Amino acid sequence: MRVHRLDRIAPQIRLVELRDPEGRGLPPAEPGAHIDLHLPDGAIRSYSLCGDPADRHAYRIAVLNVPGGRGSGFVHGELALGADLIISPPRNNFRFDAAARYLFIAGGIGITPLLPMIRRAAERGADWVLQYCVRNAATAPFLDDLRALPHGRVDLHAADDGRRLAVDELLASTPVDVPVYCCGPQRLMEAVAAAARPGQDVRFEWFTPRPEPGRRDAADDSFEVVCARSAVTVTVPAGTSILDALYAAGVEVDSSCEQGICGTCETTVLEGEPDHRDSVLSDAERAAGKTMMLCVSRARSARLVLDV
Numbered sequence: 398m399r400v401h402r403l404d405r406i407a408p409q410i411r412l413v414e415l416r417d418p419e420g421r422g423l424p425p426a427e428p429g430a431h432i433d434l435h436l437p438d439g440a441i442r443s444y445s446l447c448g449d450p451a452d453r454h455a456y457r458i459a460v461l462n463v464p465g466g467r468g469s470g471f472v473h474g475e476l477a478l479g480a481d482l483i484i485s486p487p488r489n490n491f492r493f494d495a496a497a498r499y500l501f502i503a504g505g506i507g508i509t510p511l512l513p514m515i516r517r518a519a520e521r522g523a524d525w526v527l528q529y530c531v532r533n534a535a536t537a538p539f540l541d542d543l544r545a546l547p548h549g550r551v552d553l554h555a556a557d558d559g560r561r562l563a564v565d566e567l568l569a570s571t572p573v574d575v576p577v578y579c580c581g582p583q584r585l586m587e588a589v590a591a592a593a594r595p596g597q598d599v600r601f602e603w604f605t606p607r608p609e610p611g612r613r614d615a616a617d618d619s620f621e622v623v624c625a626r627s628a629v630t631v632t633v634p635a636g637t638s639i640l641d642a643l644y645a646a647g648v649e650v651d652s653s654c655e656q657g658i659c660g661t662c663e664t665t666v667l668e669g670e671p672d673h674r675d676s677v678l679s680d681a682e683r684a685a686g687k688t689m690m691l692c693v694s695r696a697r698s699a700r701l702v703l704d705v
């Protein structure tokens with residue numbers, strides 16, 4: 398993919414537009430999807446697509462300059478117009494479902510996966526409200542684009558104006574059948590998760606592992622994994638991930654973040670009960686136990702049979 402556009406859209410945010418060098422069409426990307434950028438140093442970083450999903454010839458990402466961040470250091474320090482980049486096809490862990498009304502909650506650069514969703518909601522004529530938390534009203538990314546969309550409104554909460562979002566009141570006053578989509582700093586997402594009422598449909602895009610008190614710190618037991626397709630059985634000791642145990646046994650599984658946030662290593666479970674520790678699956682998907690993330694999740698049963 399070639400860098401076709403490289404713009405500074407806020408003091409610390411660069412918009413990158415990627416296109417096929419031959420002008421070919423690109424795989425479709427639903428609202429909420431992300432791509433992995435393969436950095437020259439071998440690291441892989443995920444970025445939400447913020448362009449128009451209907452545009453099949455361009456992917457757009459917006460990258461915040463984070464001190465010490467490898468991806469942002471590359472995009473802000475080295476990337477040039479016309480450069481060629483390796484990316485993965487779009488992947489979506491933040492599914493956008495049809496509804497008549499929506500509540501969106503964004504913090505700063507967390508607006509990126511929500512922007513295509515809000516566009517889609519506006520196109521469908523759904524009612525939408527965006528609660529948009531930023532540091533500075535004058536530099537809020539995409540604010541003019543958002544305000545131009547029909548059927549909804551943007552409530553801006555700028556920290557430098559002292560206008561903080563009252564998360565508890567917001568969730569309490571939102572009917573439980575209105576889906577809530579949230580992305581932003583961990584503190585904001587934790588506050589929204591804590592304020593959600595039983596049965597409220599709240600969905601998050603986590604860029605760092607979702608905090609789950611007591612689960613990650615719980616003592617790990619060893620268990621057995623049977624790889625049905627490879628006809629290999631491995632013991633996963635305490636302190637070793639399923640992914641690492643499979644690699645050591647010569648069983649290849651695709652992976653990227655290895656933190657349970659990107660969904661690349663999602664694998665079908667044929668038998669056994671997973672102990673889910675990822676930030677990708679919904680509560681309903683966890684309860685169904687049909688798939689699991691091999692990089693972080695473990696087993697509640699003594700044995701798992703996986704479709705690998």
Ligand code: FES
Nearest residue numbers: 653655660662692
């Ligand atoms: S490699 Fe990203 S979820 Fe497992």
